[in-house]
Amino acid sequence: MGMKAVVLSIVAALAASSSVGSETIKLPAPDGDSGVTVTQxxxxxxxxxxxxxxxxxxELLSGVLWAANGFNRPDKRTNATGLNKQEISVYAIMKSGAYRYDAKGNALVKVCDEDLRPAVAxxxxxxxxxxxxxxxxxxVSDSIYTxxxxxxxxxxxxxxSGNIYLYCAANGLATVCRRSMDNDALKKALNLPDTTMLHLNHPIGYPSGGKGTTVGASSAKAERNREAMRLFEKCINTNDLELGRKLISDKAAFDTPVSPTPLYGAEGYLSVVTLMRKSFPDVQWKLVDMVAEEKTVAVQWECSGTFNGDEPFAGLQPNGRRFSTTVMNFYTFDDDGKIFKDVAATGIAGILKGIGAIK
Ligand SMILES: Cc1cc2nc3c(=O)[nH]c(=O)nc-3n(C[C@H](O)[C@H](O)[C@H](O)COP(=O)(O)O)c2cc1C
Known part of the structure; x- marks a missing residue:
């Protein structure tokens, strides 16, 4: 055996003898706020x-572990426990082995080299x-558990389990709470005493997007956007600039009839409402229908008003007539859940403008 082979065999022997449990995976800080509300x-x-x-x-693994059983105060956790016993431990069962979650150390400590996922399944x-x-x-070794x-x-x-479900829903992960598993095999492989009970397990992953599945983050983000549009309806009907600032990105550029160049942010958008109100003081937009996705929302509006204001509109003097029309818009949302783009269907007006019949 040459020198190189000797060194290699020593390295291999050392690797084989390294005891299980010595391998600790340091987790990154739990993933930040997904921007999804608890209601969503x-x-x-x-x-x-x-x-x-x-x-x-x-980051998501760290986040879901923290949500499950992490510390949110120096000595207390994200999950409540009867009598504050904090008797729950969470194990991450992965292809590379089984790990105990060390919540204080924000780490995974290896307790078994085997892939125990089939035993969980x-x-x-x-x-x-x-x-x-x-x-x-x-x-449950404490005598109170009798x-x-x-x-x-x-x-x-x-x-x-509830914490895991909510974290997954807010972060686009698929999961299911399960009671069934091969208890005996798991306890043996994890070297757990009789006083440890295995209650539930949660397989977690990205959704396959296959048949019958919905993508959690998209549905949560779509719900967030839907809620934003309901507030947007209120915002344009009340010309509420403060609310507008919460809903519309400062960077959003809007083409308006009041300016040859785009106007920006809530001020820009609401300047159109102000303009409309001068000619149609009672102008209102009713949100009739919408289709919401993670980034885009399509809305059907019913816009109505009475032409009895102080200002002319499209060259016409106020004549007291009432209008009601359907308007369609596509809104694009940024990562913060704010509107940054709005495409309106111009319909027949677009044709008339194109041929010079109207300005
Ligand atoms: C205590 C408990 C045990 C469960 N055990 C299993 C299980 O072993 N296998 C499974 O596929 N689903 C299991 N489920 C998931 C339920 O079937 C599921 O929550 C239920 O069908 C309602 O669907 P939903 O969670 O989408 O609302 C369990 C749920 C709970 C709360």
């Missing part, structure tokens, strides 16, 4: 059982296709 996440929450063949990003093979399953375990309190940790596990 609640509307988007659902069980999903098909996962894309893609590893979870470390049990008879439901779909669960093994998720890149990670979170296993919710409870240490008699009337014997099921206390079951409730605590349910709260952790």
């Amino acid at each position: 996440a609640l509307k988007a929450r659902h069980s999903e059982r098909a996962f894309a063949d893609k590893e979870l990003s470390p 049990g008879h439901q093979s779909f669960a093994a296709t998720a890149p990670v399953s979170l296993l919710i375990a409870a240490d 008699g009337a309190r014997s099921s206390l940790s079951n409730y605590d596990a349910g709260i952790v």
Whole structure:
């Protein structure tokens, strides 16, 4: 054996002898705010059982672990526990092995080299296709977990599951809460004592986008945009600049009849409302219908008003006549959930303008 081979065999022997548990994965800071409100996440929450063949990003993995069982105060957690026992542990079961979540250290500590996802899946093979399953375990060695309190940790596990569901809904991840799993195999592989109960597991991954699935983040973001449009309806009907600033990006450029160059932000947009009100003091936009997606919302408006204001409109003097017309707009939203582009359907007016019949 040459010198090089000797060195290699020593390295290999050392690697093989390194004990399980010595491998710690330091997690990045939990992923920041997804911009989705709790209400939107609640509307988007659902069980999903098909996962894309893609590893979870470390930020999202860190985020969902923190949501499940992390610390949000120096000594207390995102999840409530009966009598503040904090008896819940979360394990991340992945292809590369099984890891215990060290919430204080924001790390994953390896406890098993095996891929235990099939044991988590049990008879439901779909669960093994998720890149990670979170296993919710409870240490019930404390004597309080007897008699009337014997099921206390079951409730605590349910709260952790709720946190996972909401985090996934807000971040576009697919997940499902599961009671079924191969308990005995998991306890053996994880070297857990009888006083540890395995309550629930959550396969988690990006949605496969396949049949019957909805994409969580899109549905949550679509819901956010839908809500923004409802507020936008209020904003244009009340000419509320403060509300407008919350809904419209400062960078949004709008082509308006009041200026040859685009006007920007809420001020620019609402200058059209101000202009309309001078000729049609009672002008209103009713949101009739909308189709909302993650980035774009299409709205059908019913716009109506009475031409009895002080200012002429399109060269005509106010004549007291009332109009009601359908208007269509496409709004594009930026990452902060603000409108930054608005394309309006000009319809017949576009033709008339094009041929010089109207200005
Ligand atoms: C305690 C509990 C245990 C569950 N166990 C399983 C399970 O073993 N397998 C599974 O596919 N779904 C399981 N589910 C998911 C439910 O079937 C699911 O929540 C239900 O069908 C409602 O659908 P939704 O979550 O989309 O509202 C479980 C849910 C809970 C709360």
